[in-house]
Amino acid sequence: MKYVMLIYETPEDFEARDAAGGEPYVAAWRAYYRALVDAGVFVGGGGPLAGPDAATTVQVKANRRHVQDGPFAVAKDQLGGFMILELASHDDALAWAARCPAAATGAVEVRPMNVALHRTIVEADA
Amino acid sequence: MPDVDRAAEAVARAEYGRLRAFLASEYGDVHDAEDALGEALLAALTSWPDTGIPNEPAAWLLTVARHRLLDRARRRGVRDGHAHAVRTLGAEAPAPAPALDETFPDRRVELLFVCAHPAIDAELHAPLMLQAVLGLTAARIAQAFLVSPAAMGQRLVRAKKRIREAGIAFQVPSAGELPARLGSVLEAIYGAYGLGHDAPAGLDAPGTDLTDEALWLARVVRDRMPEQPEVRGLLALMLFCDARRDARHSPDGRYVPLSEQDPATWSAPKIDEAEAELAEAARAGRIGRFQLEAAIQSAHVEGARSGDTDWGAIALFYDHLVRLAPTIGARVAQAAAVAEAAAPERGLALLDALDESAVGTYQPYWAVRAHLLRLLERGPEASVAYGRAIGLTEDPAVRRFLLDRQNEAPAPVEIGMPRTPSG
Numbered sequence: 001m002k003y004v005m006l007i008y009e010t011p012e013d014f015e016a017r018d019a020a021g022g023e024p025y026v027a028a029w030r031a032y033y034r035a036l037v038d039a040g041v042f043v044g045g046g047g048p049l050a051g052p053d054a055a056t057t058v059q060v061k062a063n064r065r066h067v068q069d070g071p072f073a074v075a076k077d078q079l080g081g082f083m084i085l086e087l088a089s090h091d092d093a094l095a096w097a098a099r100c101p102a103a104a105t106g107a108v109e110v111r112p113m114n115v116a117l118h119r120t121i122v123e124a125d126a
Numbered sequence: 127m128p129d130v131d132r133a134a135e136a137v138a139r140a141e142y143g144r145l146r147a148f149l150a151s152e153y154g155d156v157h158d159a160e161d162a163l164g165e166a167l168l169a170a171l172t173s174w175p176d177t178g179i180p181n182e183p184a185a186w187l188l189t190v191a192r193h194r195l196l197d198r199a200r201r202r203g204v205r206d207g208h209a210h211a212v213r214t215l216g217a218e219a220p221a222p223a224p225a226l227d228e229t230f231p232d233r234r235v236e237l238l239f240v241c242a243h244p245a246i247d248a249e250l251h252a253p254l255m256l257q258a259v260l261g262l263t264a265a266r267i268a269q270a271f272l273v274s275p276a277a278m279g280q281r282l283v284r285a286k287k288r289i290r291e292a293g294i295a296f297q298v299p300s301a302g303e304l305p306a307r308l309g310s311v312l313e314a315i316y317g318a319y320g321l322g323h324d325a326p327a328g329l330d331a332p333g334t335d336l337t338d339e340a341l342w343l344a345r346v347v348r349d350r351m352p353e354q355p356e357v358r359g360l361l362a363l364m365l366f367c368d369a370r371r372d373a374r375h376s377p378d379g380r381y382v383p384l385s386e387q388d389p390a391t392w393s394a395p396k397i398d399e400a401e402a403e404l405a406e407a408a409r410a411g412r413i414g415r416f417q418l419e420a421a422i423q424s425a426h427v428e429g430a431r432s433g434d435t436d437w438g439a440i441a442l443f444y445d446h447l448v449r450l451a452p453t454i455g456a457r458v459a460q461a462a463a464v465a466e467a468a469a470p471e472r473g474l475a476l477l478d479a480l481d482e483s484a485v486g487t488y489q490p491y492w493a494v495r496a497h498l499l500r501l502l503e504r505g506p507e508a509s510v511a512y513g514r515a516i517g518l519t520e521d522p523a524v525r526r527f528l529l530d531r532q533n534e535a536p537a538p539v540e541i542g543m544p545r546t547p548s549g
Binding site: 063099 | 520
């Protein structure tokens, strides 16, 4: 069985991750990542996401597109999975999000990856 | 109080584009003109309840907005040493109640030419027009163009800055420049309709929810340049598409392709208006891309009504169109028409000739390809093509339609044959 870990962080943690004073939190992440790799259970992952303020949510309802800045937040709909796509631009990402079957019934949230943070966590381990 | 709100709103709606276009052309700055007009509207809402609604509300707004622009230019002049704008504006200091006809000419078409200027990124031509002339918000425009609202807002601000910095003139281009520049304006209006340059001409296209706005813009240009046949051609094309919009979905929400639509469900007044515009355009004797596309639509309407579509004529129109404007949409639609007029193999050959990189994510290509492969009873290939089309489809009704087609697309040769474990 494979499991996907979906990580929900507090606004404080989001702020701490990129700030100079966030070292304890990021260090804990390095240790956690290391433990996962050492245990041989780490299969793969997208690395940390940029914060919710970088999110854009796309829905197509009754043939009308709805695009909103910010994460999708409706209690009824649940996160059903995630994909990582390599695309040239944010506009392209929204185009693919609109084509996703889930966009017509639920929502697809698009977020750029926080590549720099991912590197500091993964490279520290290398 | 609500009366005043309503009056201000009514003026804003009726005169907004003209006021904005006039102020922007007078001042050479779309962004500042928008701000000043917004401030003038706010001033109206606060002072009209006390003073009453002026006799010429638009002139009142214009006067206030000009004062704001003058203040702004003075401040900017002090800061940046740009005395020129101050002089220009100061020379025509606003009269308390200017006679509308003299001081307030319609400069909306000039503003459209500015928005579709070659110095501005072509992708922003339509969004700029929708904001500058119609006053649509960046968020609303972003919905239609499937862009992040914040990103659209930033792009529009940058484009308006570029208009000012590049000193783009608010004028109708000279005769030599006009065909190309007008082409950009029409292309952008077409883009606002949701049928940009890569739309499947002649196939059934969904359009954005800005179709009324696009038709309105086309009429503004037509009224000002009635002698330009391509303007009428574009208006006719959009009216034909609009007339069939509601027929694309059955009452239970299913997608209905053009070939299965009931002509009785189309809007007859829109078709009549389209035919009239097309006939008027033809009198100029100068064929163009939009007139050809409108003629194709006209042939489809005629065919559906008579039950006998002249695919030979449609294929011929496409032949001309592809020579004039070899867009991917026109070439895919040409393949569909040739398949109907001659044979599916001929249509498929045209599709095969297209550059693979241009069609990879182009849904109509895969939908037409799947359809032709199905006609040729090449089931497995048709199924693959349907799969590509389904994966690229945004409209859930179209997705369901294609899924149904894919399911009923087994090739006769496969019937009764054992299934291989890993196709």
